[in-house]
Amino acid sequence: MKNFTALLLASILCLQSCAQNDKEMNEKATQILSNLYKEVRHYDQRINYQADIFIGGCNLELLINDFPVQTYFDSGNGAISTSIPINTAILRPGTQTWKIRIYPIHDVTQINGVITKLPRASIEENARVEIKIEGIRYKENGDIEKHFGKVLEFKAPLIKDEKTGKNKLADAGKTYIEYSGTFEANVPYNLSGWQNSEDLRSIEPEMLKLEVVKEYEKISQWLKDRNLINIAQAKLKSKKEEAQALFYNNSTNNEYITDFIDTWGHENTKVQSLENYSLQFYGNGKIVTLISNTYKKSPLWATFKDDKNEDNYVIYSLYLHSPKGKKELEIIR
Template sequence: MQTNKSGGYIFSIFSFSMIRMRLLDKLVLLTVGFITFLGCAQNKNDMTKNFNLDQYIDRIASEVKHYPKEPMYYLRINQLNCVYQVLVNDRLVDENYSLSQYATAIGINSSILKSGPQKITYRLYPIGDLIKEEYGEGETVTTLLDNTEITIEVIRVDDINTYKSIVDDEKLILRHESKNDKNTDKFVGSGLPYYEYTFTFDAQVPYEIEGWTNAIDLRKLDQEKLELAVVNHYKKMQQLYKANDAASIMTMEYPMFRRVAITEYRDRTYIKEMVQELYEPIQIPNKDYQPIIDYKVEYFGDGRVICLWHPSIFEKPDLDPRLSRESSFYYIYLTEDNKRRARFQGILLSIPKDKHKKGEFNFEYAR
């Protein structure tokens, strides 16, 4: 949770992460068919009461297979003079909009669906007013600097169950360093407002799941109609959350939880904690959902996944800086000690190939 120095709300990211567990993609939900629940005149308490959390957790746990060795893959990221997003197979796995560097490696198995080549993409942005905010002086930086750099290490642990130490168990698969211009020795993206680069590595995992790959490329649809359909779907989801409809929401969440649990070989204890991270906020009373405005459309999963996100303050200078690069799906609520907070949720949508019909937008939440 981040405190706004100028006062007002304190905005917190609810995530795959977007929780700072670095699992931003863990806010992925599922299945639009259940939106029909909106028409029910069911009592809010009944809707929550009809959802059996223990059975739900047991069902997810029953789908997890275990293997003689359970390999895990991680990224260790260090940056200088930039903020960034990092994606694996075009799914967001980490973002850092501060000057801080994180020593902790980020698990990426939930973005690896099967063995073979895996794609890593990083997006670099200028540091803006971060120096001014940190040290009380300095200029606003609107382009990437000459000495911008990022280093990404891909790490494999052969068996997470026997992991003991970095020295003994972590194997460096690949180390990538951002490039400098051969003639000037300056960062190749120097002077740009944005820089993106992609590289690959090979992973070997004992599982194979479909995930979000069985979905259509949404970039090929009528973009105006698609955008309107996404906004309307977000509004329907707002109604489910306002109604505290745990049964419908958690049913939609199931395929995401299943993917994470299978790819990370999780036990029931972890699954319970993961599920509760999303279940408990459903019960927050009097959620005040904010209008879905000032957003931009973003694609992930090679066009198979779409979401609405607030732009950066560089893209929209008059935007409330507390909304910069946050989900457009969020609400204000009061804590028990009567403080105002905001909770952002990344709602990512897709349309499965077998549900696609011309002129219709049969969304599911990205798996």
């Protein structure tokens, strides 16, 4: 009985200690990230560029200035419509580049007992892609204050099928399609970002891969330890730029902190091992990341129990660069 009582007391003390550690971790991470909005400049000139995307019957990757702002790799022939902010890929005012990469849809299959996704042989005739980019100013409560008008409106070209008389994708039948162009953005800021970063393509691929994996494994261990302080410090430079690009105010800063703790600080998180991945370059070779060969997303992910005690998961994307004159990799987005 004494042994049971001692064990119970030890368990209670352990739980209390863990709860206290989590609370302190949350508070310190909050302190690190709580003043992002105070460094935001030109708030009265703010303009948020929003991309409205419609796709059907294909997979897609949208890049702004060679940085991925939206990816979709899934199965099915249905249509999907979404709207996303793209300012974090816009580093300075002036001419910006856009690129749409189109791939065949994927079918879910099982190979040697492992569920995987395999792309179809080609992009099909019923595939559709549309994108619009518009400048918007938001009020502090999130309502739209002003429309600055569309700076881009693109539809993948269609042709009429001579047999059926129906429209079909002009470039159907290919395994890959790419459309690109430019648009003008009048943002009032200038971010360092990766403008002056090292070109990582000059590094021997296997050596670079080892360094990238080392960074991922470091973050993975911090996730396992729920070390929000180290994660917040590692992301601080990137988040300062994102706060400026998205014109954080006190309210949006607090929302970000809540999201940060919820995303990176799940309790009882089970971080999965890194496997089956490849290097992927962005930012004209100045940014590198890891992409799962199976799911075309980050291979860093974890499972957890949500509020309803149901199984859920979260994927952690990391975009790394090496500032000019440095060899070490850092998180830039």
